[in-house]
Amino acid sequence: MELILSLGIGILAGSGVWLLLRPRTYQVIIGLGLLSYAVNLFIFSVGRLVTDSPPVTQTAVQTTAQAGTQIDPAAFADPVPQALVLTAIVIGFATTALFLVILLASRGLTGTDHVDGKEPDR
Amino acid sequence: MISSPEHLVIAPVLIPFIAGVLLLFFDDRSRKLKASVSVLSTVALLVVSIVLLRITHTGGNTNEGSIAVYLLGNWPPPFAINLVLDRLSAMMLVLTATLALPTLIFSLARWQKAGIHFHTLFLLLLMGLNGAFLTGDLFNLFVFFEVMLAASYGLVLHGSGLLRVKAGLHYIAINLVASLLFLIGVALIYGVTGTLNMADLALRIQQIDEANRTMLESGAAVLSVAFLIKAGMWPLSFWLPATYAAAPAPSAAIFAIMSKVGIYVLLRLSLLFSGGASDFAENLWVQILLYGGLATISFGTVGVLASQTLGRFAGFSVLISSGTLLASTGLSQTGVTAGALFYLVSSTLAISALFMLIELIERGQNMAASVLAVTMEAFGYHDEEMENEEIVGVAIPRTIAVLGTSFAACAILLAGLPPLSGFVAKFVILNALFSPDESGQVHSIPATSWWFLVLLVFSGLATLIAMSRSGIRAFWAPPVDTALPRVLLIEIVPVAALLCMTLILTLQAGPVMRFMEATATGLHTPQPYMEGVMKTSGMVLPPVETTE
Numbered sequence: 001m002e003l004i005l006s007l008g009i010g011i012l013a014g015s016g017v018w019l020l021l022r023p024r025t026y027q028v029i030i031g032l033g034l035l036s037y038a039v040n041l042f043i044f045s046v047g048r049l050v051t052d053s054p055p056v057t058q059t060a061v062q063t064t065a066q067a068g069t070q071i072d073p074a075a076f077a078d079p080v081p082q083a084l085v086l087t088a089i090v091i092g093f094a095t096t097a098l099f100l101v102i103l104l105a106s107r108g109l110t111g112t113d114h115v116d117g118k119e120p121d122r
Numbered sequence: 123m124i125s126s127p128e129h130l131v132i133a134p135v136l137i138p139f140i141a142g143v144l145l146l147f148f149d150d151r152s153r154k155l156k157a158s159v160s161v162l163s164t165v166a167l168l169v170v171s172i173v174l175l176r177i178t179h180t181g182g183n184t185n186e187g188s189i190a191v192y193l194l195g196n197w198p199p200p201f202a203i204n205l206v207l208d209r210l211s212a213m214m215l216v217l218t219a220t221l222a223l224p225t226l227i228f229s230l231a232r233w234q235k236a237g238i239h240f241h242t243l244f245l246l247l248l249m250g251l252n253g254a255f256l257t258g259d260l261f262n263l264f265v266f267f268e269v270m271l272a273a274s275y276g277l278v279l280h281g282s283g284l285l286r287v288k289a290g291l292h293y294i295a296i297n298l299v300a301s302l303l304f305l306i307g308v309a310l311i312y313g314v315t316g317t318l319n320m321a322d323l324a325l326r327i328q329q330i331d332e333a334n335r336t337m338l339e340s341g342a343a344v345l346s347v348a349f350l351i352k353a354g355m356w357p358l359s360f361w362l363p364a365t366y367a368a369a370p371a372p373s374a375a376i377f378a379i380m381s382k383v384g385i386y387v388l389l390r391l392s393l394l395f396s397g398g399a400s401d402f403a404e405n406l407w408v409q410i411l412l413y414g415g416l417a418t419i420s421f422g423t424v425g426v427l428a429s430q431t432l433g434r435f436a437g438f439s440v441l442i443s444s445g446t447l448l449a450s451t452g453l454s455q456t457g458v459t460a461g462a463l464f465y466l467v468s469s470t471l472a473i474s475a476l477f478m479l480i481e482l483i484e485r486g487q488n489m490a491a492s493v494l495a496v497t498m499e500a501f502g503y504h505d506e507e508m509e510n511e512e513i514v515g516v517a518i519p520r521t522i523a524v525l526g527t528s529f530a531a532c533a534i535l536l537a538g539l540p541p542l543s544g545f546v547a548k549f550v551i552l553n554a555l556f557s558p559d560e561s562g563q564v565h566s567i568p569a570t571s572w573w574f575l576v577l578l579v580f581s582g583l584a585t586l587i588a589m590s591r592s593g594i595r596a597f598w599a600p601p602v603d604t605a606l607p608r609v610l611l612i613e614i615v616p617v618a619a620l621l622c623m624t625l626i627l628t629l630q631a632g633p634v635m636r637f638m639e640a641t642a643t644g645l646h647t648p649q650p651y652m653e654g655v656m657k658t659s660g661m662v663l664p665p666v667e668t669t670e
Contacts, residue, residue, distance in 0.1 A: 008429055020295075020299065025291070028295060032295070032298050032299070032302075035299070036302060038304050039302045039306055039309075041536075042306060042309055043309040046309045046310065046312055046313030047313075053565055064454070066315055076471060078180070078311065080318070081309070081312065084305075084309070084312070087261070087265065091265070091268045091301075092231070092301075094272065094300070095268070095271075095272060095275075095294075095298055098272065098275055098294070099294050099298060102275075102279065102287060102290055102291050102294055103280075103291065105282075106287045106288065106291050109284050109287050110284065110287075110288070115291065115292070115295075116282070116288070117287075117291075119287040120449050
């Protein structure tokens with residue numbers, strides 16, 4: 001699972017950076033989107049990849065306590081990265097939407113979708 | 123801890139937030155209402171900030187200042203997202219409010235009409251700034267950064283137009299990437315330490331084992347790239363002059379403090395995480411700051427000399443100011459930091475005044491003509507007609523006299539000439555750098571200090587040359603088709619007020635410097651800060667040797 005996740009993050013980040021450096025605004029925004037997916041997955045993964053561990057909820061803690069075992073924080077999924085990822089997704093979504101508006105305004109004002117607002121001299 | 127108005131700490135975030143959101147409900151046609159609400163809330167912000175400054179500086183049981191911690195939701199630290207108010211944050215809050223009020227009044231004359239929701243964007247920018255200065259949590263810092271940036275995107279584009287959209291496109295793309303880097307850095311640091319609370323982080327960093335240290339350091343490095351982009355360190359600064367020059371005048375004036383947010387975070391985090399270690403100055407990170415700062419000053423100096431319009435000139439002045447602050451942070455000595463803080467206040471006020479002034483000066487000018495004039499001068503062409511003109515005494519109109527005096531004051535401030543505060547600031551920095559230790563030992567002065575001296579003085583000279591050139595062009599030998607700029611009283615008064623602030627700063631340099639020294643000492647010995655934040659949690663602090 002670690003290998004698949006890290007490969008996924010790597011491919012997303014790599015494609016994102018490549019697209020970001022392209023001269024068309026549409027490529028830039030798609031690149032930013034891919035990069036933010038990569039970053040979100042990355043944040044999620046710093047909470048350690050574990051399977052079958054319950055979230056920290058009251059019932060889950062009670063079940064563990066009833067089973068007689070000592071409560072071990074490591075047995076639960078880390079809730080903080082999940083919260084961070086949620087915030088990051090929301091903020092990323094909003095700023096990307098804003099960028100899209102600027103991109104359209106730039107296209108309308110300059111008549112080209114080049115990031116510098118003019119076609120390069122050939 | 124403060125006992126009396128405990129909730130006052132969160133007021134600098136709440137006041138602009140509530141006022142800003144409230145204004146969304148009103149139509150842009152009810153301009154008077156909007157203007158009065160936002161001016162009132164900015165005045166309230168200024169009052170609250172000054173009260174908070176007094177609390178941090180002379181509050182507490184022993185009257186030696188205190189650190190106020192506000193726990194959101196009253197969770198025990200380190201779990202709570204907290205707001206921490208110490209001298210540095212209080213100082214930045216006061217500076218923000220001091221800039222905001224004149225800028226806002228300036229915008230009432232014209233700029234608020236140039237687009238929609240100016241006041242809401244402006245107030246939300248203030249909220250983001252204040253939040254970033256107050257927060258004691260790394261992820262919360264990201265959130266406030268985003269609030270600030272989102273509002274700034276709107277303000278750059280305020281008034282629209284081709285130039286602003288082009289500059290805004292680059293500005294937003296770069297800052298979105300910086301935000302992603304910020305997130306990667308935060309995630310790496312959380313992955314290693316398991317906490318996001320700054321004070322808790324500072325404690326845990328000292329206990330990280332060797333195996334995880336690389337991961338932690340790469341996290342910190344990625345994180346600082348995000349702040350260096352914001353602060354405008356060369357080579358991450360090419361976006362800055364173009365954006366600041368394109369932004370409408372009141373936005374650019376308040377942006378003068380936005381690049382200082384990056385500096386603030388770098389100063390706070392690097393000194394907090396080093397834990398006051400004595401070998402900190404040899405650290406690779408600090409070296410990068412120092413050399414990066416020097417490179418930024420050089421780049422800014424070249425840019426200042428090369429800029430053909432005043433807007434770009436002011437943008438490069440921001441870079442010189444940033445570079446000086448970065449290099450001073452990199453030198454990492456208490457005395458230098460104190461001087462740098464004084465310089466931060468002085469240069470921010472001056473640059474902010476300059477941005478507003480430029481708009482007033484350029485109002486009557488034909489843009490293309492003035493660019494052409496500088497270029498012609500550079501290539502040695504002269505206006506033939508000029509020489510044949512009869513020499514007659516010209517009555518200087520009052521507007522030009524006021525604008526010219528303000529412009530000269532800005533030049534003196536930015537170049538660092540006596541008698542204004544720019545000189546005091548540079549003098550304090552250099553004096554601290556070259557005077558012997560308190561122990562009386564004469565230590566050898568490293569080569570970087572000499573470089574810093576040379577660059578600092580030379581950047582002042584370059585600023586003076588560039589400003590004299592533009593000043594002569596604008597006031598004494600304007601292009602023929604120049605109309606007298608129409609300047610309203612509420613436009614020139616804010617500029618004059620900001621310049622008067624620097625005058626007060628000069629006259630009261632003694633008390634102000636004492637405050638800055640206390641602030642710098644607090645930064646270089648972060649233990650009281652860490653203890654203040656962690657106190658209620660009952661955690662035992664490991665003994666850390668305090669070194670100067």
